[in-house]
Amino acid sequence: MDNSLKSYERLLQQNKAWVEQMNSEDKFFFKKLSEAQKPEFLWIGCSDSRVPANQITGTIPGEVFVHRNIANMVVHTDMSMLSVLDYAVNVLEVKHVVVCGHYGCGGVLAAMANKQIGLIDNWIRHIKDVYRMHQDELERISDIKARQDRFIELNVIEQVYDLGKTSIIQNAWQKRGGPIVHGWVYDIGNGLIKDLKVSMNSDEDMPDVYKFEKNPLD
């Protein structure tokens, strides 16, 4: 590697090397990708640089539709998340939606603390609600690291439920019995993903107040 390169130039150089490598493995790789995408998965993950969706799942371009934000949140007024979700579920017809959090998530840990950071405090406020909902369970855990880890898991689980509360997901469940919504947590320390086994593909277990009436036009 040429050490005189500016840091961003290294990225452009590595891009060329990657293109060469992909072409040597499959000379039609980019041609095929340029024609269409048909990913099976929507990934909702954290923006954290240590949790890149494709790399940690061994997937290649074209396989995963991705939305990332701080602390992998499903916020019902977030037009960006809702647009990605609607497109993935109704146009791409993904079979699985994965919410993937990660241990040591700075956004979630900030929600356990009382420090002001800035604008982001308003985003993190949503995670404080998750803490309040599970306060009894969390405060029974005396080991601070274990409490943090559990809070991170509970935040993922609540985001899975929050997906289930959207009309987008409920209408798809009614129409085609999918997608299956999953909750996972990535361990930055060893690279492994843990399945929290909270997968949902119906509103069966959801409190009634969140269930929309079935759309008579469908």
Ligand code: CO
């Ligand atoms: Co994070």
